[in-house]
Amino acid sequence: MFETLGELRRQGVTMLLVEQNALRALRLADRAYVMELGRIVMRGTGTELARDESVARTYLGVT
Incomplete structure (x- = not known):
């Protein structure tokens, strides 16, 4: 899925992603x-x- 989203991004397509x-x-x-x-x-x-x-610690699991 992320490969397809990356291709759409390279084409200039605007998208909203909740992930x-x-x-x-x-x-x-x-x-x-x-x-x-x-x-x-x-x-x-x-x-x-x-x-x-704070984002890394809270949402990305980085300590």
């Missing part, structure tokens, strides 16, 4: 949002959020 595999989604995303209880609590580029210590 449990946070790291793979962040690697694909131009922009990303972290939600808790239905509210946006963080936003940034996929790269920014993947590098954020």
Whole structure:
């Protein structure tokens, strides 16, 4: 699935992705949002959020 999404991204297709595999989604995303209880609590580029210590610890299983 992520290969297909990557190809669509390269073609310039806009998409909204809700995904449990946070790291793979962040690697694909131009922009990303972290939600808790239905509210946006963080936003940034996929790269920014993947590098954020609190996101890594809470959602990516990095200690």
